[in-house]
Amino acid sequence: MTAPLNGVRVLDLSRVLAGPFASQTLADLGAEVIKIERPGTGDDTRQWGPPYARDATGQETQESAYFLAANRGKQSVCIDMATSDGQRFISELADQSDVVIENFKVGQLARYHLDAATLCARSPRLIYCSITGFGQTGPYCELPGYDFLIQGLGGLMSITGHTDDAPGNGPVKTGVAIADLFSGQYATIAILAALNKRAATGRGDIIDISLLDCQVAMLANQAMNYLTTGLPPQRLGNAHPNIVPYQAFATMDGHIILAIGNDTQFSALCDVIQRADLARDPRYATNPQRVENRAALISEIEKILLSRTASDWLASFTKANVPAGSINTLDAVFADPQVKFRGLELSLPHATAGHVPSVANPIRFADQSSVSPPAPPTLGQHTDAVLSERLGLSPERLKNLRTNGVIA
Numbered sequence: 001m002t003a004p005l006n007g008v009r010v011l012d013l014s015r016v017l018a019g020p021f022a023s024q025t026l027a028d029l030g031a032e033v034i035k036i037e038r039p040g041t042g043d044d045t046r047q048w049g050p051p052y053a054r055d056a057t058g059q060e061t062q063e064s065a066y067f068l069a070a071n072r073g074k075q076s077v078c079i080d081m082a083t084s085d086g087q088r089f090i091s092e093l094a095d096q097s098d099v100v101i102e103n104f105k106v107g108q109l110a111r112y113h114l115d116a117a118t119l120c121a122r123s124p125r126l127i128y129c130s131i132t133g134f135g136q137t138g139p140y141c142e143l144p145g146y147d148f149l150i151q152g153l154g155g156l157m158s159i160t161g162h163t164d165d166a167p168g169n170g171p172v173k174t175g176v177a178i179a180d181l182f183s184g185q186y187a188t189i190a191i192l193a194a195l196n197k198r199a200a201t202g203r204g205d206i207i208d209i210s211l212l213d214c215q216v217a218m219l220a221n222q223a224m225n226y227l228t229t230g231l232p233p234q235r236l237g238n239a240h241p242n243i244v245p246y247q248a249f250a251t252m253d254g255h256i257i258l259a260i261g262n263d264t265q266f267s268a269l270c271d272v273i274q275r276a277d278l279a280r281d282p283r284y285a286t287n288p289q290r291v292e293n294r295a296a297l298i299s300e301i302e303k304i305l306l307s308r309t310a311s312d313w314l315a316s317f318t319k320a321n322v323p324a325g326s327i328n329t330l331d332a333v334f335a336d337p338q339v340k341f342r343g344l345e346l347s348l349p350h351a352t353a354g355h356v357p358s359v360a361n362p363i364r365f366a367d368q369s370s371v372s373p374p375a376p377p378t379l380g381q382h383t384d385a386v387l388s389e390r391l392g393l394s395p396e397r398l399k400n401l402r403t404n405g406v407i408a
Contacts, residue, residue: 002030003029003030003031004029004030004365005026005029005030005031006030006031008026008030008031008032008098008099008195009031009032009033009034009096009097009098009099010023010026010027010031010032010033010034010097010098010099010100010101011034011036011090011093011094011097011099011100011101012033012034012035012036012074012101013036013090013100013101013102013103013104013109013114014101014102014103014131015037015043015044015045015103016043016044016045016103016180017045017070017147017177017180017181017184018103018131018179018180018181018183018184018187018209018211019101019102019103019131019184019187020035020043020045020070020071020184021070021180021181021184021185022101022129022131022183022184022185022187022188022191023035023074023101024070024071024072024073024074025184025185025188025361026099026188026191027072027073027074027373028072028073028361028363028373029361029363031099032075033073033074033075034074034075034077034093034097034382034386035071035074035075035076035077035377036077036078036079036081036090036093037076037077037078037079037379037380038078038080039078039079039080039380039405039406039407039408040078040408042076042078042379042380043067043071045064045066045067045070046062046063046064046067046379047064048064048066048067049064049065049066050064050065051064051065052064052065053065053068053350053353053356053357054353055352055353055354056354061352061353062352062378062379063350063352063353063356063376063378067376068356068357068358068375068376069359070184071376071377072348072358072373072374072375072376073373073374073376074374074376074377075377075381075382075385075386076377076378076379076380076381076382076383077093077380077382077383077386077387077407078379078380078383078407078408079383079406079407080405080406080407081112081114082112083404083405083406085401085404085406086406086407087112087113087114089387089391089406089407090112090114091113091114091118091119091122092390092391093386093390093391094114094119094122094123094126095122095123095126096390097123097126098125098126098127098195099126099127099128099129099191099194099195100119100126100127100128100129101129101131101187101191102114102128102129102130102131103130103131103132104130104132105132105142105144106130106132106136106141106142107142116128116130116206120204120206123204124203124204125198125202125203125204126204127191127194127195127198127204127205127207128204128205128206128207129187129190129191129194129207129209130206130207130208130209131183131184131187131209131210131211132145132208132209132210132211133145133146133149133150133210133211133212134210134211134212135208135209135210135212135213136208137208140212145210145211145212147177147178147179147180147211148173148177150179150211150212150215151173151174151178151179151215152171152173153212153215154179154211154212154215154216154219155215155216155219155222155223156173156174156178156179156215156218156219157171157172157173158171158232158233158234158235159219159222159233159234159235159236159241160172160173160174160235161235161237162235162237163234163235163236163237164234164235166237169235171235178218179211179214179215180211182211182214182215182217182218183209183210183211183214183215186209186214186217187207187209190207190209191207194207221241221242222241225241225242238257239294239298242291243260243261243287243291244260244287244290244291244294244297244298245258245260245266245269245290245297245298245301246258246259246260246261247298248327249301249302249305250302250305250306251305251306251308251309251310251312251313252306252307252308252309252310253309253310254309254310254326254327255310255327256305256310256313256314256324256325256326256327257324257325257326257327258301258317258322258323258324259323259324259325260322260323261323262287263279263285263286263287265321265322265323266279266284266287266290267279268320268321268322269317269320269322271320272316272317272320272322273301273304273305275300275304278297278300283296283297284297310326314326342360343360344359344360344362345357345358345359345360346358346359346360346372348372348373348374348375349375350375350376350378351375351377351378351381352378355375356375356376358373358375358376361373379408380407380408383398383407383408384398387407
C-alpha cells in the first residue's frame with residue numbers, strides 16, 4: 001500500500017519522549033522524519049541506560065532501550081544549532097519540510113532563529129508544533145516540565161495508588177511516562193488536522209501542546225466526577241470510582257481482574273461464584289447500588305475468590321462470559337497468543353546491533369503492508385546523506401564542517 005503520509009516531510013527538533021513519540025507515529029504512517037541531534041551526545045535518551053541493545057555476540061551496543069522506544073523510522077542528522085552554519089542548515093531543511101516538531105523551553109529557539117515566527121515567515125505552508133510542559137502562555141510557561149511533575153501537578157497521582165487506610169498507601173505515578181505519551185499523541189492528532197486544513201487553505205499553522213493541558217484533559221471521567229460534585233476523587237487502588245466490582249482480587253495463588261460493566265455481567269458473576277442471592281439483594285442489584293455499598297460487596301467476593309486458583313477461576317469466568325483476566329508480567333505479555341498473532345513484537349535490522357526489538361504501531365489499515373519500518377538510527381547515521389541530497393553540500397564541504405564541529 002501507499003503509506004497514508006507518503007510525501008510528508010517532518011523535521012524533528014525534539015528529544016526525550018513526547019516529541020519523538022509523535023514523530024515516530026508520523027514515521028510509522030509513512031512520513032519522512034529527519035531527526036536533528038546534538039553532535040557528540042544526541043538525544044538525551046541515548047544515555048538513559050542500561051539496558052542497551054545487544055549485538056549478535058551478546059555484547060552491549062550504545063543503543064539504549066529508551067531511545068529505541070521512540071525513534072523508529074527516522075534519519076539522524078547531527079547539527080550544532082549553536083553555530084551560524086548549523087542554524088542556516090536547519091532553517092533550509094525546515095523550508096523543505098511540511099512539519100517541524102520541537103520541545104525546547106519557551107523562547108529558547110528564538111536565539112537560534114529557529115522559532116515558529118521566524119520559520120513560518122520563511123515558509124507560510126509550514127506546520128510548526130511546539131510541545132512544552134505548560135504551553136506558550138500563562139504564569140508557568142517558562143518553567144521546565146517533566147512527566148513525573150506533571151502527573152503530580154495535573155492530578156493523576158492524587159487518584160493513583162492505594163487508599164489511605166491500605167498497606168502501601170500514598171500517591172503513585174504510572175509505570176510509563178503517560179503525560180509525555182498523551183502529549184505525543186495529541187501532537188500527532190493536531191499535526192494531522194493541520195495537514196488536512198492546509199490542503200484546503202494552502203497555509204500552515206502553529207500548534208501549542210502543553211503536557212499539563214494534555215494530562216488534565218485525560219482525567220476524563222475523574223475530572224467530571226469532580227466538576228459535577230465539587231468533591232475531589234480519592235485514591236481507590238485498583239478499584240473503579242463508578243463501577244463495582246471492577247478491580248483486582250486475590251485468589252488462592254495470585255491475583256485476577258474482574259471488570260463487571262453491567263448488571264447482566266454481575267448476575268453471571270454471581271452464578272459462577274454460586275452466590276445468586278447477591279444479584280437479587282437490593283443493595284447490589286444495580287450498579288449505582290453496588291457503588292453505594294461497595295465495601296460490603298467486595299468483602300463478600302474477596303472471601304469467595306480465595307477458595308480457588310487464578311487459572312481455575314479464569315476458566316469458569318471465561319466460559320460464562322464474565323469479563324475477567326490475568327495480570328501479566330511483560331514476559332507473559334509478549335508470549336500471549338493474541339499479542340503474538342497481532343505481531344506486536346518486531347525485530348528490525350539495525351546498523352550496529354544487527355537487529356533490535358521494537359513494539360509495532362497498533363494502527364491497522366485494511367490494506368496495510370507487511371513491510372516493517374526502519375530501525376531507530378545510530379547517532380548521525382544520515383548526516384552526510386541528508387545534507388548532500390537536501391542541501392547540495394559537497395563531500396569537501398561536509399568534511400570541513402565536520403572538522404569544525406558543525407556536524408557529526
